Amino acid sequence: MILYDYPGGPNPRRVRIFLAEKGIAVPMETVDIMTRRNRQPDFLEKNPTGGIPILELDDGTCISESVAICRYFEELHPEPPLFGTGAKQRAIVEMWLRRVELNLMVPIGMVWVHGHPLTAKLIRQIPEAAAQNRVRAAMGYKLLNDQLAENEFIAGDAYSVVDAVALATYDFGAGLVGVPxxxxxxxxxxxxxxxxARPSATA
Structure with a gap:
């Protein structure tokens, strides 16, 4: 198998953090999205959206979307459990995954698309959309802060995939996008x- 990766992207970083927490080594190939390698016909056969990361299995099956890739490895390597254990905890992990995606990653992504100089070269930006989503991102950060007032990690007392996703999202937003x-x-x-401070954060 091979994992197609891009070091600067938040979604590939989620998977790298997850794999590091699991102690799993996977061969990786960097895809240069700045030269639009991910938009070439042969690559679009692996993922028609052109998104990174993609996990290509030995039988040619390609799995895209970062959380789907993480779920695949969770099934193969259930220890340590990063998607929760038991019906209740798994549901809580899933709930907070969705909350991080919808309340933080989506608005940060919209600010990136409509408010960053790099993306201005690619699309017609709508400044009002960037401004509106800065407000939404602030609300998303507060949502996490309130949850963490009584929990060591976002989905409870144990580190989970939610923390990997949220860390990659936070650093992308506070860093490159400028939405701390x-x-x-x-x-x-x-x-x-x-x-x-966890070793996985540098993966």
């Missing part, structure tokens, strides 16, 4: 320092 959380979100800040 407010300084008074102290619970979120403590969580970020803790998960950033």
């Amino acid at each position: 959380p407010e300084d008074d979100l102290t619970h979120l800040a403590c969580w970020h320092a803790a998960v950033s």
Whole structure:
């Protein structure tokens, strides 16, 4: 198998963090999205949306979408469990995955598309969309901060895939996109320092 990766992207980083937490080594190939390698016909056969990452299995099956890739490895290597154990905890992990995606990653992505100089070269930007989604991202950060007031990790007391997804999202938003959380979100800040200190964060 091979994992098609792009070092600067938040979605590929989710998978790298997840694999590091699992202790799984997978052959990787970097795809240069800046030269639009991911938009070439042969690559679009692997993923018609052109998105990265993609896991190509030995039988030629291609799995795209970062969380789907993580689920695949969770099934093969259930320890340590990063999608929860038991019906209740698995549902809580799934709930917080959706909340991170919808309330933080989506608005940060919209600011990236409509408010960043790099994407201005590719599409017609709508500044109002960027402004609106900065507000939404702030609300998403606060949602996580409130959850972390009483929990060590986002989905509870154990590190999970949610923390990997949220860390990659947070760093992308606060870094390249320029949408950091407010300084008074102290619970979120403590969580970020803790998960950033884990060896997996440098994967």
